[in-house]
Amino acid sequence: MTDLLTVTELTRSYGSFVALDRADLTVAEGARHALIGPNGAGKTTLLNLIAGTDLATSGRIAFAGRDITWQRPHRRSRGGIARTFQHPSVVPVATVLDNVLLGAWHHHTAAPWRRAGRRRIADDCRAILETVGLTGLEHRQAGELSHGRRRMLDLAVALAGRPRLLLLDEPAAGLTDADVTVLLAVLRDLSDDVAVLLVEHNLDVVAAFARTVTVLHHGRPLVTGTPAEIQADPAVREAYLGRRKVAETA
Amino acid sequence: MSLIRRTRRRAAASIVLAAALVATAACSKDSGSNNDTVKLGLLVPLSGVYKSIGEDMKRGFELYVEQHNNKFGGHKIEVVVADEGEAPGVSLSAATKLVKQDKVAAVVGVSSGAAVAAITPMLADNRVPLIGSGGRPNLQNIDRVWNTSWMSDETGAAIAKYVKDTVNGPVGIIGPDYQGGQDQIRGFTDTFVKAGGQVANSGGKPTFTPWPGTTNFLPYLSQIAQSGAKAVYTFYAGSAAVDFVKQYKQSDAKDIPLYAAGFLTEGATLAAEGDAARDIYSVLNYAPGLDNPANRNFVSAYNAKHKTQPNLYAMCSFDAGSVLDRAITAIDGKVTSEAINNAIRGLGQIDSPRGAWQFGANHSPVQKWYLRQVRPDGQVLSNVVVQELATLGS
Amino acid sequence: MTDEEHMAEVVPLARPRAERAAAADGGAPSAPMLDIRSLTAGYGGGAVLHGIDLTLPRGGVLAVVGPNGAGKTTLLHAVAGLVTPSGGSIRIAGTDVTGKPPHIVARVGTAIVPQGRRVFASLTVEQHLRLAERAGTKRRAWTPAARAAARARVAGPVWTRADVVRLLPRLGERHSHRGGELSGGEQQMLALARALLLSPALLLLDEPTEGLAPAIAHEIHGLLRTLAAQGLTVLIATPQAALVDGIADDAVYLTSGRAATATGPGTDAGFASALTGARDRADRHA
Amino acid sequence: MNTRLSAVIAMSSRYGTVARRAALAVVVVWLLVLPQLVDTYTLVLATQALVFGLLAVGVGVLTGHAGLATMGQVAPYAVGAYTTAWLTRHDITAGLLQLPAAALAGALFAAVTGIVVIRARGVVALMLTLAVGELTATAAVQWKEFTGGSDGVSTPPARIFPGGAELFDDQDIYLYVLVVALVVAGITALVLRSPAGLLLAGVRDNEDRMRAAGHPVDRYLLLTYTGAGAISGISGALLMTYARYVSPQDVGFDISALALLAVVIGGVRSTAGAFAGAGLIVFTRDKLGNWWPGHAPLFLGILFLIAVYLLPNGAAGVAQQLRSLADRMGLRVPGLVPRTPAAAGAGDGTVPASGAPVPEEADAR
């Protein structure tokens, strides 16, 4: 497998606070890659830098062989990087279908400015809505949706961008068990052309989905490996499961 | 929030909107005016920066009308007051109201030159004459524009020769950067230089301060003091004049004699400046202390009514009343805008508190200018006439 | 544990568990410290909590356990008055505080250590402590509601600035630093100190060790154990029961804001390692 | 409702639109016959209100739809007015030539200044636009050859067509201004209802999401700012048509402030509301203000207070309130009832309650 995304020595500091500290990371084509680590480890910062929502202090990001470190977010999106947000991010005044339409706007072969083109895009958007289980809510306003449904809509918008790399920021946070099952099903059904980089606290989801796990700690990747390797790694247990150690020794 | 309150709020909101609509609809077509009565529109600033000047103008004009029992040449006079506001656009709207709704025969007043520029095309379209008692800009068409006041460049021109002769050395010149201010300063500078005077400012050109908005003159005054000026000539009016005069007396320039267009120390401005204005020389076409019967009568009547001395703004508006009175009296037949305009054209000398004057070719007064100095006059400071300077106008 | 011995030594307020009930006096003596009945609450019209019943006796330490999004924070916010319940009732020591604004609830005797600490970024540590102490001891009641709250106040152990600095010496070291300049652990200590200075009878803790380095989490953990031992009534929200091991004597599981199942003490003993458990369940999925 | 694009796609029956169109038609007819109903001065005021309303439309597009509150929309307005004055004085008096020229000048001006303005948000954007407006007015004072300086510039009357009759009569001017204003406002409303409105709503409500979905947000905003500049430029051209005079003081920041307040009064996302707000302001200042000369500011102040307390959603909200009142009283007219309560709020000029983000259970940091 070739590398789709290569992050080299990436640093992001806010004043004296270093959120990400010379981090290296590679994501392979079609990867199912999870980023875990305690809060403040720099997971979301890394995701924001890859998506272009935030700009790095130093370092380099290469995507599909091109340097995108300073590329603007909409360019990266058109290059094939889609993302969801930690807080499900939708356009509240627009309808559910319109939200997905906005996601597909620059990624669909049909012309969105023509009525016929829009109709074709809308058909595809409906299909995406069906996969995330939002069928029947197309004409509801996104702002009216429950938290869980907004999360699924956020995912649908990202999928509508036909990404080669999908960045998911805690997609399971705040979801009910039933929602998580749907989410896992959607993620499993993703084509192998799509690489997924997942930030997640819910280890059930990570264990069920990821083939590669990177543990981030204090802004640096600690170790990368399969879920089993990660679990066995003593350094990981110290850093990430340290809280449990407290409980055991108490 | 309770349901009742919400409903009441909504109801109130709808009532407001409905009322607005009804009010618009209620502005139905009006009927014609009474033939015996002549309506005159008085357009002066009653809000904003120039409100103080506007009140002086209003008092002057109304004093004339009252003194003549609301009758000019046997015709009953009805004065409709409108607010000139600050922006010329607002003045235009108010003037339009006077012409189109109140159907006035003539418009009187208007303090700002820009406002005159804004309203004269509309007045010309409707053939309504303007008897201006304030600023006067450059106009292409003055067929129906008459000014009882002054041309902006005359003020400075009247004193320039005197300053040249009196002051032994270069003179610093400073004024506000708007058209009226530039005209005032240009009037002085041109005549002064022509008479062989030397401008002290660096580059030999007068200093213009940003307008509006300049309230701090110290840096400019410091510069003028540095330039080695033996005297300063300036034009400011209103609150800028107050700031200028007070700061002048506290600056490096405080010992340099100050000459000015009379607006610097006129009316309420002088009262606000207090002692700082003492000894300032100024040039104007009027001073309340002028010794002539018309002025004695004017000053005492004004003083009795308003407990203060009249100033040039009040005097010019008083004269506007005088002009209209004479014109309407001279009309033989129906008093129309056209007739008033024609009658004004035929007026000769007008007896006035400033001394007799008459309209020149550019429809503004051919009049005397006086040198005045701020000196104590009893308890208060007043502009005391020192000498006559020149008669200007064409 | 030397840590704990150290705490027990320097904190004079520590008392045996048996004295808890006696320590928490005031209010209606028979009423439980916290009594929640069929509580419904949420944000922007959407409900997060659906009919929660919960009782916390005086001196009790109750853990609210549940995954992210289960409604733990909403529950704590509802008790503190930061969220207005859409249904049900909340009583603190017999006083009905349902729908009361947060400053009134605080005056009745509650303090919250919120999720994410929420220290004031522009205030120094010293100002935090001064402000909290002033708010805790020198509060004046201007309004009838405030006077009523003062009458209903349940007294907790009284804390002074000196006490909290003795308990959390690191705050003394950093007293001139702004809240925004502190590390996560220090912020957590500051948030705890800020709450304690209100001398509350009921302390609400929302994921107090979240996102902290293990050593710091350990330290916080020790502190909480000390406080619990002193007889403070505590409601503590946590994603995993293991994290409140040795602190809570009771736990409630919250999922999707719907079912709150009370469990007996000692449930944490059977709590498996987080990752192993997750893997087991994942294996069953596959 | 203008963002409900999918509804357009679905081609569902739109009773609401029918009712709206009917109401709109009534208003347009009323405006067309207004010269027969009112006296000349009121007609002049109505002309003034239409021009000011069109300026407010430009402000509304930026404030309500793009989320950029602006205090500088007088700048392209001034550019449009001075361009028109320049054309008129160079014997290009035909309105049909002046309007596109003024629109182009306003748009060009906005495109240049927009590069700076569209990066800022909130109060900073407000102050930056204020700076743009004030600097433009200052330039108008200084650049005398083009602007006539502080005394302003007067022009002869315009014509509609090259070689046509001069626009002289107040009725003719009113009708000309009315038609232009309606056309421009209509085009604006259509654009905002088109997919472009949806894109703008997305930018306004969730910039990051739009960027992440591949939308060049800055370009959208610059385009909108330019479009608003064109609208304001046209408004400036119309100012020259009826006033035939402009001075730097007529394009000062108080006009900007009034235009912004007209939009707030009318409902920030309603094109018709912008006109309603502008009309209320002109009516209050120049009609009510004449009852007590010199106290127009007092009347305006009272209007603003009334508007804040009684029209929480602007004048456009009143129509909606009437609808829901009718709803509550059982007067259910199919076409008058919005399909969902929230949908009605979103499209009709409601400002969403600010500062009330929905906190998530998941950790907020």
Next chain:
Amino acid sequence: MDWLDAHLIPALDGVAYGMLLFVVAAGLTLAFGSGGVLNLAHGTVYAMGAYIAADIGDGSWGMLVLALAVGAAAGATSGGVLAVAVAPVARRGHLDQALLTFGIALVGGDMLVSYFGADQRQVAVPKALEDSVTIAGHQYPTYRLAFIGVAALLAGLGYWLLVRSTAGAAVRATTDDPEMVAALGLSPRVVHTATLVVAGALAGGAGVLGAPIITPSPETADTVMLWSLIIVVVGRLGSVLGALFAAIAVGEVQTLGVVLAPDLAPYLLFGAMGIALLVRSGSGILPEFAARARVLATRARALKGGGA
């Protein structure tokens, strides 16, 4: 040396003028920056204080103190009125607040002019402060010099109150996180009202002290409002030191600036403000230009590398 001599007075005056502007803007800094209320009636409260100074002041120290007390009290009252008026629209955002406070400003301004008259007023100053003093061979108004002292005192006091005192801590905490302040048992609304009352007192007091320099007239309110807004926004909302620096910068721009660049004088104030906003705005144009410059630099480097 000559140059220095020529620019000494403008430079000093810039500081003095900046201090004056700081005092004038202090009330708005507090109301807007810490109280969250975009108070467009701020200038009107200043004008009220200035008129009170003109009315009460008679050139004696006692009357000056009395005027200060009355002005501050009147300002405080208007701050309380403002707090009550704003409460119903508190959640509706800045635009509605602007509409409301602008309405109040218009009504208040009309009432002020109706009551005090439209004439410029003379403001009597105690004899000792009336004239000018000589500094390095230049004349400088004594009152302004004294004002620098008072303003420095006020800046120090304000800094202490807002940054050091517990009450100030409560105000800043309320700006940071009103919910957590409420959780401490303090009503954010009480803090908010108190903030506006103090802000009003500051504005009224500034009017009394500033009256001899910015004379009360119908335009005073607008001028003061605009300046204050510029200073508060440029100085970052609510920061006392930021407002002080912004005020001195504006002061220097209007004194030293007009001397150094007389041709640009009319553009200086707003031009400088625009540039300041661009420079300090985090989301502004500069970070993006920096990023683009970096892209270009990277490409240039790549090209060079390819060529070598």
